[in-house]
Amino acid sequence: MNNWITGVDIGGTHITVAMVNPEECTLLENTLVRQTVYPNESAAEIMAGWSAAIRACWKLAGLAQAKIGIAMPGPFDYEKGISLIKDLCKYDALYKLPVKALLAEKLGSTETEIRMVNDATAYLRGEMGMGSGKGAGQVLGITLGTGLGSALFRNGNYEDGDLYCFPFRDDLAEEYFSTRWFLKRYKEKKGYSLPGVKELAELCETDTEALECFYEFGENLDLLIRSRYVPEIPTTIVIGGNIAKASSLFFPVLQEKLGPEFHIRKAVLGEKAALIGAAFLWAPTL
Incomplete structure (x- = not known):
């Protein structure tokens, strides 16, 4: 071996x-x-x-x-x-x-x-080698979970990302792109807390406010990507982490906002x- x-x-x-x-x-x-x-x-x-x-x-x-x-x-x-x-x-x-x-x-x-x-x-290097980033050129990797992680692959090199500390709205981006944002936002809408994003996603078929949280999240993610990477946004974006398990609830709005020239891919290798x-x-x- x-x-x-x-x-x-x-x-x-x-x-x-x-x-x-x-x-x-x-x-x-x-x-x-x-x-x-x-x-x-x-x-x-x-x-x-x-x-x-x-x-x-x-x-x-x-x-x-x-x-x-x-x-x-x-x-x-x-x-x-x-x-x-x-x-x-x-x-x-x-x-x-x-x-x-x-x-x-x-x-x-x-x-x-x-x-x-x-x-x-x-994480991005693994997805580029064996996962959903394989074969892509310029790639932005984003991990969404208890915190926000990011990395870039461009011009044949990997670069550590800085999205977690990028100024966004009235705070740093990590406060808007993590589990705690979802729980805080839902509590603001409904007045009570949920244990996690998984439970929030399960409510979306019947709970309009829960669905709104994911739509808002997708809009915010588009704004963050544009704010940080314009004019050179990588055309392929690989998104992983526990929040990405609910990708069907925010990928569509993110794709709509970014436009058809961008390819949004869900990471497939997990941990x-x-x-x-x-x-x-x-x-x-x-």
Whole structure:
């Protein structure tokens, strides 16, 4: 299994690991490990949890060690492996620590065996290699969930996006393109709260206010894309994340507003996209 890379996706509440062959664009399903993480623990406890998940994956693959590609949320110095995450209710204990070096030590490996990338960029890279972005030229990738992620592929290069901190209306864009916006907006309309976007989407057949939330979301997304990327909006837009599971409720208005020259595609790989994209760090042509 010399060509297999350990793909790692680290989120705010989970770590997912699997062996990926970036040259053949395949993921070894029987090595998939998903574990809960507690982002407010100490640095030592976080490293112990991450390393245990990676070792569990290696054990399933029959390996003692392997090269690692990690998709990690920012802000983060991905080249040096130093966390810059602070005051985001996750991983504060890692702030300014050499995360790559600490993890390598815990695994009995070296820093040269670990590469790191922004999670949204990894997500797009995975979709470009094995998902709905395959074959496209200039691509904007957007992830919609508890937060807003973005990345670009243009002129043959991947670029970390900045939509989450882009000024939008009276706040930053993330406040308008995340789960909390839907829940806040619906409560403003109806006077009571729902647990999540899934429950809101299920009401849309009979609840006009719920449907209005998704229509407004689609209009806002069009405005955000135009505000940030005009005059060079990528013609293909790949959208993933948990909110994209309700794509039928806001893709049509987004397509209508953007126009027929743009191709809006729903991401198809789910959480595997970031795993695959992280592993692609070891295959620079992908």
